[in-house]
Amino acid sequence: MTLALILIACVMLGSAAVAMSLRNLIHSALLLVFTWASIAAFYLWAGAQFIAFAQILVYVGAVSMIVLFAMLLTRQGVDAPVEPESILRVLSALLAAGGVAGIMIGAILATPLDTVTAAPEAGISVKQLGEQLMGPHAAALLIVGIILTVALLGAVVLAAVDSKAQTEDLT
Numbered sequence: 001m002t003l004a005l006i007l008i009a010c011v012m013l014g015s016a017a018v019a020m021s022l023r024n025l026i027h028s029a030l031l032l033v034f035t036w037a038s039i040a041a042f043y044l045w046a047g048a049q050f051i052a053f054a055q056i057l058v059y060v061g062a063v064s065m066i067v068l069f070a071m072l073l074t075r076q077g078v079d080a081p082v083e084p085e086s087i088l089r090v091l092s093a094l095l096a097a098g099g100v101a102g103i104m105i106g107a108i109l110a111t112p113l114d115t116v117t118a119a120p121e122a123g124i125s126v127k128q129l130g131e132q133l134m135g136p137h138a139a140a141l142l143i144v145g146i147i148l149t150v151a152l153l154g155a156v157v158l159a160a161v162d163s164k165a166q167t168e169d170l171t
Contacts, residue, residue: 002045004045005042005045008038008041008042008045009042011034011038011041012035012038012039012042015031015032015034015035015038016031016032016035018031019031019032019035025071026068026071026072029064029067029068029071030068032064032067033060033064036055036056036059036060036063036064037056037060039055039059040052040053040055040056040059040060043055049126050126050129050130062148063148066148066151066152066155069152069155070151070152070155073155073156073158073159074155074158074159
């Protein structure tokens with residue numbers, strides 16, 4: 001392992017762990033931006049420049065902004081009651097995390113990590129990948145854009161309904 005990979009992993013795991021432990025959603029969302037950026041740095045380290053660019057463009061740029069806008073537009077008041085943690089909720093979260101960890105560990109153990117037994121690379125260039133994305137898969141990119149737009153519009157509609165309800169409660 002190189003020092004760069006260790007540094008990227010520390011930033012990635014550290015920002016994700018702190019994001020999960022914070023109670024402030026805005027701070028957690030901002031820390032997720034660091035997590036997504038460090039994943040992009042890992043892709044750069046691994047030699048997948050196009051995937052790193054897509055990670056920055058989609059997650060660091062678009063998804064993080066939609067998450068922040070949705071939180072800001074649908075934010076509850078300061079006096080909103082906080083639900084207490086329940087044992088069932090914690091156990092189901094641990095069960096889901098254990099399942100994901102088991103699948104990932106199984107995939108890692110089944111993957112050959114040395115260059116002798118590993119399959120040769122496909123040899124696809126960034127240009128060929130871009131042509132595939134903008135050619136046969138252009139409809140999928142448009143659908144993703146529409147889904148993200150609908151999510152943002154949904155957040156605006158929810159915020160408008162909440163603000164009307166709050167003004168009616170005040171009168």
